[in-house]
Amino acid sequence: VSGRSPQRPRSIAAVKGAGSTKPVGARDCACGARVARRAPRLELTPLLERLRAIPRAAWICAAIACLNGASWSIVNPPFQIPDEPAHFAYTQQLAENHSLPTSSEMSYSPEEQVVLRDLHQYEVQGSPEVHTIASGAEQRQLREDLDKHLSRHGGGGVEGAYSSPPLYYLLQTVPYELASDGSLLDQLQLMRLLSALLAGVSTLFVFLFVREVLPAVHWAWTVAALAVALSPLLGFMSGAMNPDSMLTAVCAIGFYCLARGFRRGLTPRLAIAIGLVTAVGVLTKVNFIGVAPGLILGLVLLSVRAARTQGVAAYRALAIALAIALAPACVYVLANLLSSHPAFGVVSSNLKTTGYGSLFSKLSYVWQLYLPRLPGMHSDFPGLFTARRLWFDRSVGFYGWLDTSFPLGVDNLALIPFAVVALLGIRALVSARAQLRRRWLELVVYATMGIGLFLLIGLGSLSNRASEGLGFAEPRYLLPLLPLAAAWLVLSARGAGRRWGPVVGVAIVVLALGHNVFSQLLVIGRFYG
Amino acid sequence: MTSETVETGGSEHAASMMRPVTVALAAGLALLAVGVVLVLQRSPLTQVGSNSIPAKEYAEVANGEVAACQPAGPIPLYTSAIRMSIEARAVGPAVVVAVIAGSRVVSHGRQPAGWGTAPTVTVPIERLDRAISGARVCTSVGPSVEPLRVHGVRSGASAAGAAGPFGRIAMRMEYLRDGAHTWWSLASATVRRMGLGGPAEGAWIGFAPVALVLIVVVLLSRLILRELP
DSSP states (O other): OTTSOTTSOOOHHHHHTOSOSSOTTTGGGGOHHHHHHTHHHHHHHHHHHHHHHSOHHHHHHHHHHHHHHHHHHHHSOTTOSTTHHHHHHHHHIIIIIOSOOOBSSEEOOHHHHHHHHHTTHHHHTTOTTOOOOOSHHHHHHHHHHHHTOOOOOOOSEEGGGGGSOSHHHHHHHHHHHHTTTSOHHHHHHHHHHHHHHHHHHHHHHHHHHHHHHSTTOHHHHHHHHHHHHTOHHHHHHHTSOOTHHHHHHHHHHHHHHHHHHHHHOOOHHHHHHHHHHHHHHHHHOTTHHHHHHHHHHHHHHHHHHHHHHHTHHHHHHHHHHHHHHHHHHHHHHHHHHHTTSOTTHHHHHHTOOTTSOOHHHHHHHHHHHHSOOOTTOOOSSTTOOHIIIIIIHHHHOOBTTTTBOOOHHHHHHHHHHHHHHHHHHHHHHHHTHHHHHHTHHHHHHHHHHHHHHHHHHHHHHHHTHHHHTTTTOOGGGGGGGHHHHHHHHHHHHHHTHHHHHHHHHHHHHHHHHHHHHHHHHHHHHHHHO | OTTOOOOOOOHHHHHHHHHHHHHHHHHHHHHHHHHHHHHHTSOOEEEEEEOSOOOOEEEEEOSEEEEEEEEEEEEOTTOOEEEEOEEESSSOOOEEEEEEETTEEEEEEEEOTTOOSBSOEEEEBOOOSSOEEEEEEEEEEEEESSOEEEEEEEOSSOOTTOBSGGGGEEEOEEEEEEOSSOTTTTHHHHHHHHTSSSSSOSTHHHHHHHHHHHHHHHHHHHHHHHHOO
16 A cells, blocks of 8 residues: 555555556546546446455355356246246236236236147146156147247236236346247246346345355355355246346345445445335335335434434435335335225235234234244144244255155255254354344344244235135245345354364355255256156 | 454464365265265156046045045055145145055055145155055045145045045045166156257257356365365
């Protein structure tokens, strides 16, 4: 640093030693004409410097997540992921009819209907003993039908995706249009690759989140981010066309912004970023509503803290951020009210729990959906250990249209590493309990985000119990909490101590890789075996 | 956690830990490779028989516990699982199966609650070391948190020994055992099949995930060796 002019602050990248120490715009200042010509580049400089400041390990972890998602996009047969036909139809509706879906009926385009028929989608879905097409004749039929260039205009009915906000689908119209000269299957593959890219974004921000939350041990960030990148559940959903991939990425960004705020203080720019993330999340998937209260709570708490040093400016930034965050919800409510629908539209009908007993019985149901029944609770799930069978076993492996899982022995075996990771994490927490106490406010915010999501899923499950049974009990709905799982992995690696920590870290990564490889083999065996 | 200090490690410490990390990574990857080979040397479960009842109709079974016995038909040698035509909406209940020859239980098995959306559930049983004819299969289902469907053929009279709603329908059952071919020997057919029904044709599609996983392994190995002390 010495010997350089103090007039211009050095970039973060330069301080970290990554990239050139020479300010990017310095050379351009020598010539006025060149400066004018390169003005956009100057504006990009802070962003580029920020990107350069991200450790290379984070980029590699993100690249691994993308590659993993790409692999899953090949392993997953077309339309053999929950609701993928409906999600594709939603995008097609936006791209071809330039309007939002009109109903929850099934009125896909003729092209999609024919492809689903040729792929025997309905026969394969949910029937593990039925495999994908295998003969040349079936393949020829599919190709002939694809070459007919049937109509891509559907009737606007997209089944369950009807209640979804449009942002993810709008984004998916880009690969849809890019591949529009090809077949429907080309379009679907490119759309899946966009989801794989979003897995990279998720992993990148998970890395940055654990770096902010648990900054002490550098190598543990890599361990956690690699485990996330290799997570078969993330790979499975990122190798598909499903808004869960974007929701996971948005939530990872949200967690990172909060962690950055708690560690470094809230700047107006960060406050607005949190507001933007909230708005984007609300427009991505309804499930984000479970996470949003925690995000907004964090924003408010950080603003109050920032006001001690920044004064009114902090509250001004908070107001702008809240306006941005709540704008989509306000527009949605207004549109519903103007069209004589319930104020919260499908959200209110999804979470309508009147007629399901008292508040206690509703909370009891939600509790039992995740945890063992407590004394005094009526049994809502007789004979079912929900924590184990619905969440743990299904996290170990639950693929295809929720019809493909590992043999029971694998689930039992998985309990061992899970217990080891849990115990090591607890050990690390106990040894860091003094720091935990100091950071209780931050922990409350993360807990609010988690509990909010659990509540949303639980109440959704309760209100849809008659029509969908326990269809909401899918671990993929918990993917937005992936950053917290990653933080636990960092704690576990650190809990093993200075000597054995790195070895445990390697074991965690190799286990994640093995889990991923065997999961892909399971899916290959189920669909193509 | 601003009070935390950054663990720099120190070159001496890093050098002392490099070997365990390298050894752990090499051992982990080797174990993984062995695991993959062992899994591929196994055979997929294959249907080798059934009780000859078609899954033409179904009966709704309300929440709760039900049990029924019905004739099994011939059960082939080495049967190690029975695929029962019981359909769950989202979460299947526990299914307990007993194969009874005469008055003796010759095999039994259990599938715990929690299985997913499917028109059938496969219950692993103790492998039969002989073919059996004239046996009965007794099935106990539940308690169930959702209504179920039992597929088969409606029978005028209750199946022998039936109790509860199962008595209204004779359920289709299929008998499974390890196939004659290992996954290795099925690999070429599997790879060929992966090249059908997708955006591109050809067996190379089947090798693409392998290549991607290998790239991932190389990347993560280099990253671990570089980043971990």
